[in-house]
Amino acid sequence: MERQLALEFARVTEAAALASARWMGRGDKNAADDAAVRAMRAVFDTVNIDGTVVIGEGEMDEAPMLYIGEKVGTGRLSCVDVAVDPLEGTNIVAKGSTGAISVIAVAPRGCFLHAPDMYMDKIVVGPLAKGKVCLDAPVEDNILAVSKALNKRIEEVTVVILDRTRHKKLIEDVRKVGARIKLISDGDVSPAVATTFDDSGVDMMMGIGGAPEGVLAAAALACLGGDMQARLVPEDEKEIERIHAMGIADEKKLLKMEDLLKGDDVIFVATGITDGSLLRGVRYNSRGASTHTIVMRSKTGTVRFIEAWHRFDKKPLIDKIQG
Numbered sequence: 257m258e259r260q261l262a263l264e265f266a267r268v269t270e271a272a273a274l275a276s277a278r279w280m281g282r283g284d285k286n287a288a289d290d291a292a293v294r295a296m297r298a299v300f301d302t303v304n305i306d307g308t309v310v311i312g313e314g315e316m317d318e319a320p321m322l323y324i325g326e327k328v329g330t331g332r333l334s335c336v337d338v339a340v341d342p343l344e345g346t347n348i349v350a351k352g353s354t355g356a357i358s359v360i361a362v363a364p365r366g367c368f369l370h371a372p373d374m375y376m377d378k379i380v381v382g383p384l385a386k387g388k389v390c391l392d393a394p395v396e397d398n399i400l401a402v403s404k405a406l407n408k409r410i411e412e413v414t415v416v417i418l419d420r421t422r423h424k425k426l427i428e429d430v431r432k433v434g435a436r437i438k439l440i441s442d443g444d445v446s447p448a449v450a451t452t453f454d455d456s457g458v459d460m461m462m463g464i465g466g467a468p469e470g471v472l473a474a475a476a477l478a479c480l481g482g483d484m485q486a487r488l489v490p491e492d493e494k495e496i497e498r499i500h501a502m503g504i505a506d507e508k509k510l511l512k513m514e515d516l517l518k519g520d521d522v523i524f525v526a527t528g529i530t531d532g533s534l535l536r537g538v539r540y541n542s543r544g545a546s547t548h549t550i551v552m553r554s555k556t557g558t559v560r561f562i563e564a565w566h567r568f569d570k571k572p573l574i575d576k577i578q579g
Contacts, residue, residue: 444461
């Protein structure tokens with residue numbers, strides 16, 4: 257892919273973040289999500305790619321925009337697959353909590369696992385602990401491995417877990433080992449990315465979340481040298497059939513990085529909507545707003561943080577899609 261596309265993709269997530277951030281703390285997660293989707297879709301139309309959404313807002317009959325199979329971009333230049341989550345953390349925005357982001361990942365055709373919208377069990381670590389953990393290993397063994405790899409005492413290791421009833425035993429096991437836990441209400445892409453940064457306060461992430469979010473996280477980890485293992489968690493026979501239709505014969509297969517993402521040419525972009533451990537949220541001011549975005553490219557390993565100031569009086573498209 258052309259490297260200049262990275263900045264164009266930043267414009268896409270910035271627009272979604274600017275639109276959805278207006279709904280922060282207003283208790284309407286659907287309105288926040290709709291604003292993000294519409295803004296992202298509008299700016300995608302200006303980007304010179306021949307893109308196909310492979311991870312998006314759902315199937316064609318479930319989502320009016322950014323559905324799986326939808327074409328995005330001008331239709332010119334690079335033929336790519338696109339994974340999107342215009343608003344990761346709808347409840348976070350509705351409640352005015354921390355950690356909501358707008359995120360996309362882009363790669364050449366056929367590189368992403370076309371993960372269905374179902375649950376996925378995951379374990380995520382940063383570069384120093386790469387190859388040291390296994391999803392099938394006991395919790396204690398994985399935490400000890402991360403502790404040793406990071407040269408931290410166990411009580412200094414921080415594990416992010418979604419605050420869900422299904423994680424009761426996992427939480428008990430981590431506490432028994434003596435590690436610290438950061439429970440989050442929603443949105444596990446952001447903490448997955450945070451594991452790769454030494455000063456983020458996140459050392460590993462464990463537990464069951466969304467499968468599409470797992471692929472997005474894998475895209476970021478590929479850029480940053482992190483590691484992830486996963487397994488799809490179907491809830492019924494219909495979901496098992498969907499897994500088989502994806503070409504995965506064994507629904508219990510342990511998925512590694514090479515299963516989630518093929519190749520070494522992926523661009524990952526995320527813009528903060530509300531303040532988080534890695535990105536600042538949107539800040540509105542008298543003339544417009546500021547955004548904080550991370551842009552990564554696996555081919556070069558380059559990571560850029562972009563702080564942008566947006567003048568709404570000079571950006572009619574942004575003003576239009578927010579209004």
